[in-house]
Amino acid sequence: GAVVSQHPSRVICKSGTSVKIECRSLDFQATTMFWYRQFPKQSLMLMATSNEGSKATYEQGVEKDKFLINHASLTLSTLTVTSAHPEDSSFYICSAVGQGRGRSNQPQHFGDGTRLSIL
Amino acid sequence: AQSVTQPDIHITVSEGASLELRCNYSYGATPYLFWYVQSPGQGLQLLLKYFSGDTLVQGIKGFEAEFKRSQSSFNLRKPSVHWSDAAEYFCAVGASRDDKIIFGKGTRLHILP
Numbered sequence: 001g002a003v004v005s006q007h008p009s010r011v012i013c014k015s016g017t018s019v020k021i022e023c024r025s026l027d028f029q030a031t032t033m034f035w036y037r038q039f040p041k042q043s044l045m046l047m048a049t050s051n052e053g054s055k056a057t058y059e060q061g062v063e064k065d066k067f068l069i070n071h072a073s074l075t076l077s078t079l080t081v082t083s084a085h086p087e088d089s090s091f092y093i094c095s096a097v098g099q100g101r102g103r104s105n106q107p108q109h110f111g112d113g114t115r116l117s118i119l
Numbered sequence: 120a121q122s123v124t125q126p127d128i129h130i131t132v133s134e135g136a137s138l139e140l141r142c143n144y145s146y147g148a149t150p151y152l153f154w155y156v157q158s159p160g161q162g163l164q165l166l167l168k169y170f171s172g173d174t175l176v177q178g179i180k181g182f183e184a185e186f187k188r189s190q191s192s193f194n195l196r197k198p199s200v201h202w203s204d205a206a207e208y209f210c211a212v213g214a215s216r217d218d219k220i221i222f223g224k225g226t227r228l229h230i231l232p
Contacts, residue, residue, distance in 0.1 A: 044222045
């Protein structure tokens, strides 16, 4: 079953609104989570690295004031797209790295993604 | 900096034929390598990974990949493809298990009946 839950799976909203996407690790603690963005028919581009209890590290060219990331607990990271516009429409995917017993050889686990459409 | 090259944007094979998807990476140390598959509108599914050890890695759905350090390659293979294998395939590299993953641009696999 899914070990990383991403919610919502799809969201449609009007231009100018803010949208929050949640990424939860279901059966493990994740000190690090990553947020990726994928435009249609393109590859995944890393947006930011989210570390529990500290500020996120953004990749070059990603607006930190536009894409707010919060990693307040070991099982939850959120991405908020503020004042969204049509060009923010995309597929957003998170991943989480597990910590602790039995996790030392496990790769990142990806969520199922969120399809964001801004009208 | 890490990078991944998938030279083939599209590949078409007949059902039952063998498959090889190419992947070359650029990284200064021993990389962590991955192959993911993505169906339209869906998330990613991990096919296989290489962290260390045996350079021939077996994955799910009958896929395998071979890590060749001398060629900086990690090609994905399957001896006989099925129509359900039609999807987008991404090769990816990371500096460690915990590090960010850099994805290639992907190869779209088409299967002819």
